[in-house]
Amino acid sequence: MPAAQPPASPESTVPTSTDPASSAPEAAHPTPEAVGTARAKGRPRSAAADRAILAATREALAELGWGGLTMGHVASRAGVAKTTLYRRWPSKNELVVDAVATLFDDLVMPDLGSLRADIEAVVAQFADLLARPETQAALLALFAEGIRDRQLHRRIREAIVDPQKRLVRQGRTAAQARGELEPDTDAGSACEEVDIIFDTIAGTVEHRVLVSGEPITPEWTRRFTDLLLGPLTTC
Amino acid sequence: MPAAQPPASPESTVPTSTDPASSAPEAAHPTPEAVGTARAKGRPRSAAADRAILAATREALAELGWGGLTMGHVASRAGVAKTTLYRRWPSKNELVVDAVATLFDDLVMPDLGSLRADIEAVVAQFADLLARPETQAALLALFAEGIRDRQLHRRIREAIVDPQKRLVRQGRTAAQARGELEPDTDAGSACEEVDIIFDTIAGTVEHRVLVSGEPITPEWTRRFTDLLLGPLTTC
DNA sequence: GTTCTTTCGCTACGAGTCGTAGCGTAACTG
DNA sequence: CAGTTACGCTACGACTCGTAGCGAAAGAAC
Numbered sequence: 001m002p003a004a005q006p007p008a009s010p011e012s013t014v015p016t017s018t019d020p021a022s023s024a025p026e027a028a029h030p031t032p033e034a035v036g037t038a039r040a041k042g043r044p045r046s047a048a049a050d051r052a053i054l055a056a057t058r059e060a061l062a063e064l065g066w067g068g069l070t071m072g073h074v075a076s077r078a079g080v081a082k083t084t085l086y087r088r089w090p091s092k093n094e095l096v097v098d099a100v101a102t103l104f105d106d107l108v109m110p111d112l113g114s115l116r117a118d119i120e121a122v123v124a125q126f127a128d129l130l131a132r133p134e135t136q137a138a139l140l141a142l143f144a145e146g147i148r149d150r151q152l153h154r155r156i157r158e159a160i161v162d163p164q165k166r167l168v169r170q171g172r173t174a175a176q177a178r179g180e181l182e183p184d185t186d187a188g189s190a191c192e193e194v195d196i197i198f199d200t201i202a203g204t205v206e207h208r209v210l211v212s213g214e215p216i217t218p219e220w221t222r223r224f225t226d227l228l229l230g231p232l233t234t235c
Numbered sequence: 236m237p238a239a240q241p242p243a244s245p246e247s248t249v250p251t252s253t254d255p256a257s258s259a260p261e262a263a264h265p266t267p268e269a270v271g272t273a274r275a276k277g278r279p280r281s282a283a284a285d286r287a288i289l290a291a292t293r294e295a296l297a298e299l300g301w302g303g304l305t306m307g308h309v310a311s312r313a314g315v316a317k318t319t320l321y322r323r324w325p326s327k328n329e330l331v332v333d334a335v336a337t338l339f340d341d342l343v344m345p346d347l348g349s350l351r352a353d354i355e356a357v358v359a360q361f362a363d364l365l366a367r368p369e370t371q372a373a374l375l376a377l378f379a380e381g382i383r384d385r386q387l388h389r390r391i392r393e394a395i396v397d398p399q400k401r402l403v404r405q406g407r408t409a410a411q412a413r414g415e416l417e418p419d420t421d422a423g424s425a426c427e428e429v430d431i432i433f434d435t436i437a438g439t440v441e442h443r444v445l446v447s448g449e450p451i452t453p454e455w456t457r458r459f460t461d462l463l464l465g466p467l468t469t470c
Numbered sequence: 471g472t473t474c475t476t477t478c479g480c481t482a483c484g485a486g487t488c489g490t491a492g493c494g495t496a497a498c499t500g
Numbered sequence: 501c502a503g504t505t506a507c508g509c510t511a512c513g514a515c516t517c518g519t520a521g522c523g524a525a526a527g528a529a530c
Contacts, residue, residue: 041498041499041500041503041504041505042497042498042499042503042504042505042506043496043497043498043499043504043505043506043507044497044498044505044506045505045506045507046497046506046507049506049507065382065383066379066382066383067380067383068383070486070487070488071487071488071489072486072487072488080507080508081507081508081509082488082489082508082509083489083490083491083507083508083509084506084507084508086488086489086490087506087507090489091488091489092488136382137382137383140375140378140379140382141376141379141382143375143379143445143446144301144375144376144378144379145302146446147300147301147371147372147375147376147445148300148301148302148303148372153448156446157446157447157448161446161447192455192458193458195443195447195449196455196458196459196462198447199439199442199443199446199447200435200438200439200442200459200462202442202446203435203438203439203440203441203442203443203446204434204435204438204439205438206438206442207434207435207437207438207441207442208430208434208438210378210382211378211381211391211396211434211437211438212392212396212430212433212434213388213392214430220427220431223427223428223431224431224435227431227435227462227463227465228462229465230462230464230465276474276475276476276527276528276529277474277475277476277477277526277527277528278475278476278477278478278525278526278527278528279476279477279526279527279528280476280477280478281477281478281526284477284478305515305516305517306516306517306518307515307516307517315478315479316478316479316480317479317480317517317518318478318479318480318518318519318520319477319478319479321518321519322477322478325518326517326518327517
């Protein structure tokens with residue numbers, strides 16, 4: 001889902017003196033035009049162009065990596081003008097967020113009948129996702145940019161990180177239904193536990209693949225799951 | 236330790252196998268500990284310039300982040316010419332690796348008498364390190380660059396990642412001496428376990444701080460340590 | 471001391487990218 | 501039809517990168 005710049009936003013241009021590069025993107029960019037209230041009046045934006053741009057972004061990411069990805073390259077590969085990109089996304093960062101976010105939608109919590117099997121399945125899915133070149137090229141670069149750009153950081157969390165916490169919640173709920181986990185005592189503590197589990201799984205797998213550069217084998221997954229299951233299951 | 240590309244030494248960059256990060260850096264003269272072949276003949280490289288450049292890099296990283304860091308800026312801040320930077324480091328990546336690697340040297344395994352206390356202490360140290368702006372700005376950006384640049388990836392592992400695995404090894408050894416952990420059965424399995432523990436601690440804390448953007452509180456550290464201690468200690 | 475070697479700061483350069491502006495045209499709405 | 505908006509194209513200024521050339525400085529070797 002593109003950023004959907006407000007059609008009539010005279011604001012634009014924030015010179016910010018000594019900051020030509022990243023950071024400090026425009027403050028106002030609301031207009032979730034998806035609501036469909038205001039029917040556009042003039043020529044509609046080409047949905048095909050959106051799709052071509054996002055696909056071209058993913059392809060270029062896989063081929064050239066983050067550093068080699070340029071807006072001009074994406075534009076020509078998608079068959080559109082560079083200005084068309086900037087009409088939809090304020091900068092490379094936001095474009096890549098949208099281009100990559102969809103990759104994470106395929107993750108599902110399978111409910112295989114045991115907490116161990118569920119965890120191992122999710123870890124395997126995540127490992128497969130992290131094995132794809134476009135994911136590798138984009139994920140850490142996006143996280144790195146998000147450190148300095150709060151707007152982008154929020155956007156990454158909303159589009160990529162937070163949606164995946166559902167996996168932990170679903171797995172926990174299923175395990176509680178099976179009696180493998182204690183029921184929640186209070187909501188706050190449960191929420192914190194979800195956060196811990198999520199950071200542990202996501203962080204560890206990412207670190208293993210992207211930083212240590214080692215593959216995720218079934219054997220590794222088994223041992224990592226041992227680690228997770230220790231204090232969770234009733235002993 | 237600067238890249239120190241000798242004008243007539245195409246081989247160079249031999250890992251030297253002795254700890255690359257610790258110890259006073261460029262205190263030794265420009266000519267690295269090269270195997271005694273080339274005694275410097277002309278004007279030696281200024282060690283003060285090395286220090287000023289690395290310090291300027293850390294300062295600029297903290298202020299401007301990775302995207303805002305330019306070689307020209309670092310040069311002028313360090314009071315040297317831009318060409319002087321390129322005589323020592325082939326590119327921004329390598330410069331930042333050296334500038335940041337020293338930050339990790341302060342991590343120590345305290346041996347507080349219990350495995351739990353040791354883990355919590357190391358997590359707290361790592362959390363403090365990740366709270367520093369220059370670390371935040373550099374770490375993920377370096378990891379991201381390392382995805383595409385194998386040379387850089389190796390360099391990051393040698394200078395930053397691998398040296399910290401000693402913490403896990405030391406903690407394990409101490410816990411085994413106390414009887415908190417079983418002695419190692421075989422070396423290979425022990426090595427894999429060290430890798431898992433390391434990826435889990437480093438990855439989780441990094442994900443918590445840099446991606447989720449949540450602080451590392453003592454309460455969080457306690458719960459995370461519960462997770463780690465589950466299957467490790469004798470039940 | 472002198473000579474030799476290397477580094478130093480400086481300036482300038484070509485190549486590349488960014489993000490914007492202007493223009494004429496295409497597409498869709500009322 | 502007119503009105504409105506998106507589109508492709510070209511061009512632009514600002515910026516960064518990494519390199520090259522120069523004269524001068526600072527030691528090392530003699």
